[in-house]
Amino acid sequence: MSSIKTRDRIVEVASELFYTQGVEVTSFLDLAKQLGISKGNLYHHFKTKNALLNAVIGHRLGQTQEMLDGWEGASLAPEDRIKRYLHIVIQNWGKIRFYGCPVGTLSSELVKRDPDSEDAHKVFSLFRDWLTRQFVDMGIKDQADEFAMRVLSWSQGVAILGSAFGDFDYVKKEVAQMNLWVDKCRVNRGSSDIKTLEE
Amino acid sequence: MSSIKTRDRIVEVASELFYTQGVEVTSFLDLAKQLGISKGNLYHHFKTKNALLNAVIGHRLGQTQEMLDGWEGASLAPEDRIKRYLHIVIQNWGKIRFYGCPVGTLSSELVKRDPDSEDAHKVFSLFRDWLTRQFVDMGIKDQADEFAMRVLSWSQGVAILGSAFGDFDYVKKEVAQMNLWVDKCRVNRGSSDIKTLEE
DNA sequence: GCAATAATAGGACGATCGTCCAAACAATGT
DNA sequence: ACATTGTTTGGACGATCGTCCTATTATTGC
Secondary structure, three states: OOHHHHHHHHHHHHHHHHHHOOOOOOOHHHHHHHHOOOHHHHHHHOOOHHHHHHHHHHHHHHHHHHHHHHHHHOOOOHHHHHHHHHOHHHHOHHHHHHHOOHHHHHHHHHHHHOOOOHHHHHHHHHHHHHHHHHHHHOOOOOOHHHHHHHHHHHHHHHHHHHHHHOOHHHHHHHHHHHHHHHHHHHHOOOOOEEEOOOO | OOHHHHHHHHHHHHHHHHHHOOOOOOOHHHHHHHHOOOHHHHHHHOOOHHHHHHHHHHHHHHHHHHHHHHHHHOOOOHHHHHHHHHOHHHHOHHHHHHHOOHHHHHHHHHHHHOOOOOHHHHHHHHHHHHHHHHHHHOOOOOOHHHHHHHHHHHHHHHHHHHHHHOOHHHHHHHHHHHHHHHHHHHHOOOOOEEEOOOO
């Protein structure tokens, strides 16, 4: 039964096209062509575009969880794990430059489709909870979630401006600053002074 | 000759729908219905959707420039002008919550349409240069542009996460933090220590 | 080995897309 | 008053959209 494979391939390709083109703009025919299958076959696996979108969201969630679990299993210090997260925007710059952050762009589209949808922040919540845990491991208590949100917000802003200006140097500099900030968090546990500029 | 009026109305409504629905998703029929005119009339004023998009970008640029000029003419201290900018996300939260930041979302769409387009960062550049000027007026020399980009990035990140989580309290807290940071910039001119947490 | 089920192809369907056009209408200059 | 120009309408056009349906081909359970 190669249908499971087909179904998975559909979700993977859909996740890619939803990212690079946008959900609304990507058609069933686009997907069928890219997959080398017929439109009818695609419809057989997903009766509606919304069903496909839900599957894609599930796929992204699983993918993200797997990545985060891997980082947590890699016996790194919590601040190094956070730096590992920050490095994504450099690692994936080739795509982010053209298509933005996959999490941010999908979330924005989902909010527009349905403002009250839980899905809009599900992937963000995965990162948020994971980052919070890392900050807690660093000894930060009360403000762990606040710091996690700041890291998320920071990376989102950098992705948008980096993409808008097509400026990789800016991105690298900002990530370097974020890395310093994370280190400063370790040194001044519970302190509120944060080094954000100059190396 | 009421055609100029019609043309302006088209651009205004298009700017609104491009924001709330997205450029790709908004059709000529959507616009015509909203405007109460025929599709043919719309085409008489703008031969192509791209021409309309360009007009909308020009409109946004003029609108933004006018707003910034107004703030600069309002005889405020430069740090208060920056705070005035930061306040936008609170002031326009009603729409940002559902449709994101109009500058960020349009920029993202423009990059996807044409990665090398100058238009993608034109509005951002307006804010960037204006913010840089304010920081210079505050006595910050070398890092004025860096600080401007940080303010931009910060507001973009907050808009995205605030919208994704539908959390106005988070937005207000972050803006308060940004305000403190701006004040700290004034106090520690040229210093690199930045207060980002706790009030 | 044969009925039952799943997978796939190909196309029909009504609707809507961006574009374009011909005709009616309004405004203007002389 | 009339010719000219600009505005507006309503709809035609080919293409494509999401959805759905019928046949044909694989796969499975017994």
